[in-house]
Amino acid sequence: MNKRTIATDVVVVGAGAAGLAAANTLRANGYSVQLLEAKNRVGGRAWTDRETFGFPVDWGCHWLHSASINSFREMADAWSIEYKKTPADWRIYRDDHWETDDEITQWKIYRDKCSKALADAHSQRIDIPLADVLPPDRKWKPIYLYVMQSYTTASPERLSIMDIGNYNDTNEDWPVKNGYGALVARYSQDIDVHLNTTVTKISCKNTGAVVTTYYGELKTRVVIVTIPTNVLTANAIEFDPALPDWKLFAASQLPLGHGGKVAFKVDPVSSLPLHKYIVYGPSIPEAIGFQVQPFDFNLVIGHFGGMWCIDFKGISSPDAIEYARRELVQMYGSSVIKHITTSKSVMWHNDPHIQGTYSNALPGQSSQREALARPVDDRLYFAGEATSKDAYATAHGAYQSGLDAAKAVITFLGNENSSR
Secondary structure, eight states: OOOOOOEEEEEEOOOOOHHHHHHHHHHHOOOOOOOOOOSSSSSSOOOEEETTTOOEEESSOEEEEEEGGGHHHHHHHHOOOOOOOOOOOOEETTHHHHHHHHHHHHHHHHHHHHHHHHHHHTTTTTBGGGGGGSSOOOTHHHHHHHHHHHHHOOOOOGBHHHHHHSSSOOOOEBBBOOOHHHHHHHHHSSSSBBSEEEEEEEEEEEEEEEEEEEEEEEEEEEEEEEOOOHHHHHHHHESSSSSHHHHHHHHHOOOOOOOOEEEEEEEOOOOOOOOSSSEOOOOOSSOEEEESSSGGOOOEEEEEEEEGGGOOOOOSSSHHHHHHHHHHHHHHHHGGGGGGGEEEEEEEGGGGTOOSSOOOOOTTTTTHHHHHHHHHOOOTEOSSSGGSSTTTHHHHHHHHHHHHHHHHHHHHHHHHHHHH
């Protein structure tokens, strides 16, 4: 984009799944759109890295959650992109030993009790922290708390029961072999995106808006903002007039969690067993889960989540890598180190364009997702996973929110055209 003023119908800020869906829908309906992305790639928190290890590694989303109702699963089918339907094989390492099959069965029984307790609380509209309604169990409750912290990347005492209960979970979590980020990038391949384009200011008037970037200004009728809540509350973009208090409050009550991943490439002669997913520990809050040789790639991927991860500084954190190494040694012995050939970490809370993992409503604040999605004065619309009531924290939820925002904009612009 040249440094000049451009006129367009719609400016979409952010080329993650929400922004891509919004831009694609608007263009298909005949509107001119400028899609702006601060990063040097599309996808946002959908990012597949093929270069570092020689195998595809998803640093962000990896599983097609609720796959039977997931739009990206439909795209994967249409494009013959491989994913795995069978459930993950779980093993738990605790107190210096691997849990037996009988103990895993006990764990599953306790997990079902927790699911029932949460469902009962949700049906009664009891919106208190998740940890407060779980059945007591000295052995299994800490593991359940760890699993929830790993899934949400937020501390259990900061998780709204209503928010968790609102999520439409079909219990189909299917990993994409060559990368969910690559799937999202495939969807974007025919969508024109201005990369490395940081938005610094959005000025809205009765007749339209002006979006300021380092490359110039864009005059537009409508703006769709898809940036994460932590970026919105950090005032990374100046709004004129300022966003109303209710909008900023909504964003503040839907904070992104902390965490990321560490990946190790292991040599082909590694003796690591093909446990597909391992929970190590857990020591709440400092626990880590591992995928071991997913899709038979010579990789071990560690998953971090929770406020304690804020101690890992930098997008690629040496401390996170060292922590994961130590945990692998605890499980497999010191000989595992000689099999590691390449290491890398990505901590999303250190990414300036994202500033966290994905959103979770604080206790008592699940209704703020609808508030976050609400337009401001018909010129400023919002989308992204945090605006989704029943598919938050997912790429397909973000995608659907982009479609919804685009449809609302089309209705508004159509009415505006007819009144002229």
